[in-house]
Amino acid sequence: MARNAVVFHGTGANPGVAWYPWLGRRLAERGYSVEVPHYPELNVEPIGTFLPKVLAEQRFDEETVLVGHSGGAALLLAVLEHIGVEVAQAVLVAGYATPPNESEEPVLQDAYDWAAISSHVRDLYFINSRVDPYGCDDRQGRAMFERLGGTQIVRNDGHFGDYDQPYETFELLDRLIG
Template identity: 30%
Template sequence: MTRAILIHGNGNSKPTDNWLPYLKKELEKLNIKVDAPQFPDTELARSSYWLPFLENELKPDENTIIVGHSSGAIAAMRYAETHRILGSALIGTYYTDLGIEAEKLSGYFDLPWKWENIKKNQKWIIQFAGVNDPWIPIEEAHVVRDQLKTDYYESKDQGHFGGDYYKETFPELLEAIKKKIGKL
């Protein structure tokens, strides 16, 4: 059975923020089991908390889709470096600490990225980026796109897909996932 894990971002984000409840409900209609837990250490989203929580508590496997928003997308990429999953959807992702102290403290950027491992450990990768994202320069998204050869979607008006650009639904993401799993 296909399963999905939804990972919110940092800064005290919750699994009830933005479009996450919508996506959970819509994926469940497709008979996909969806886990959308509150991750620990939400302010900093440190890898030393999030990756063990993902591995030991949620246990994604080769039938699991990981959907990550912002820091959740970073966690999804780092997890896929060493674990096989079905696929991932990376929303508002980046690959550097952006010169932000909290991002430096997260631990995700201490080691070089293993791009080839991330690609080979899953069948597909979807990516959504916002040209007008107030936190992530679009060049960051372009590097991830180019390194991972993602199915890339770029928005001109959705910002970081949350926060100031709050969006309760995300049909474009749902359709992209449905296309990948053959549920159109």
């Protein structure tokens, strides 16, 4: 079975920004089939109607690696809760499970089935910074880690890429992905 990776961009982003194209190329060079879908409705459309579209458009199996950044990491929580298979790995970069700031967060569910999420991923990483301009900080990562286990990595790299934070490569991600 071929290894596949899906990289979910953050709120208001697209597949061509930050480290997404670089990671896609790196994984493809290592034999992965890589998708970096464009979801302009991410964190705009409520998760209850948005998630079924994502689940219908993507393929998940025991060789799948999922990577999400910011709003895409929040989306990953819902994806992991609702898929019917255990994926190989998930990496949540600047992820969160509760509102990180005063903005509306339609990507968040009202509640999560933490046991279901945990049962659908073999290797789980949370990468957050001590200080994140949007509140997607190490406390958010710690809250998810305490419910799900896995590995929490705390850096001092802001939001790991944003309109005012160039972040063209992400060597740590390349090393973490099996």
